[in-house]
Amino acid sequence: MRASILLKIAALLLAALTVFLTAACSLTGDEAEETTTEPEVVTMVARPADTAGIVSFYNAAVNAIKAEKPGVKRTVWADVRDVDTGDNAEAKALIAFAEHFADALDDQSETAEYGSDLNDFLPVKGSADVSRLSPADVTEATLTDVEDDRYLYEVKLVLADSDQNGPAAGAFDFDADKSEILNTFTDYRDTVEVSDYDVSYNACEIYARVNKETNQVVWLKLVKNAIVTADVNFTGSLESMGEPRISFNPQQTQEYSDFGWEAPTETAAE
Numbered sequence: 427m428r429a430s431i432l433l434k435i436a437a438l439l440l441a442a443l444t445v446f447l448t449a450a451c452s453l454t455g456d457e458a459e460e461t462t463t464e465p466e467v468v469t470m471v472a473r474p475a476d477t478a479g480i481v482s483f484y485n486a487a488v489n490a491i492k493a494e495k496p497g498v499k500r501t502v503w504a505d506v507r508d509v510d511t512g513d514n515a516e517a518k519a520l521i522a523f524a525e526h527f528a529d530a531l532d533d534q535s536e537t538a539e540y541g542s543d544l545n546d547f548l549p550v551k552g553s554a555d556v557s558r559l560s561p562a563d564v565t566e567a568t569l570t571d572v573e574d575d576r577y578l579y580e581v582k583l584v585l586a587d588s589d590q591n592g593p594a595a596g597a598f599d600f601d602a603d604k605s606e607i608l609n610t611f612t613d614y615r616d617t618v619e620v621s622d623y624d625v626s627y628n629a630c631e632i633y634a635r636v637n638k639e640t641n642q643v644v645w646l647k648l649v650k651n652a653i654v655t656a657d658v659n660f661t662g663s664l665e666s667m668g669e670p671r672i673s674f675n676p677q678q679t680q681e682y683s684d685f686g687w688e689a690p691t692e693t694a695a696e
Contacts, residue, residue, distance in 0.1 A: 497686030
């Protein structure tokens with residue numbers, strides 16, 4: 427009888443111990459799941475917090491491109507908005523002017539191989555620098571974490587308005603010689619002549635994604651908003667329109683991607 431009671435008590439104790447151990451294991455698993463975190467990203471420099479710091483961070487990152495000469499792909503495109511036109515005949519001539527201006531700015535993709543001279547591939551042209559911006563050139567500067575890639579920062583800079591000789595214009599030089607652009611109007615000499623034009627820059631934007639661990643740029647986009655004004659001399663059938671001053675807003679975008687910061691191996695090259 428006593429043995430039977432002892433067996434029942436032992437069975438109850440064993441059952442209780444099993445429940446306790448099961449609960450403990452479950453709790454340990456939950457705690458392990460809750461405390462599991464991804465390793466911290468070790469940034470190369472302290473995160474900049476103000477406009478001066480962000481501009482300095484951007485300058486250092488992009489200027490390393492020309493110094494280290496990674497492989498990079500450039501894509502350029504342009505369009506024109508807000509063409510100031512009058513009646514139908516005038517509109518046709520002015521739109522042709524603006525479209526030819528955009529054609530001169532437009533380009534196809536081009537790739538620079540690793541180790542290539544990038545002085546004329548990126549702004550500032552003919553310089554060892556890509557950027558010479560100062561805090562005074564910038565009206566907005568933000569640095570944020572890229573939502574879908576915790577290893578990247580995204581920098582956004584909005585530049586102060588300037589004329590073509592202003593401090594920000596160097597980074598936003600249209601990649602076309604003025605004489606080349608004017609020569610695009612040769613086909614329209616019988617109706618319109620353009621001898622010169624002026625450019626001012628309005629709210630140009632820069633976007634860059636930078637690896638936090640290496641400070642290497644992985645993507646760069648320059649959005650150049652301009653206002654072009656020119657004295658036009660209408661000739662031939664449009665001579666009665668005289669010599670109006672016209673304006674339009676070209677926007678040129680340069681995007682740099684596919685950065686290759688390491689020299690390709692012989693196997694990869696093959």
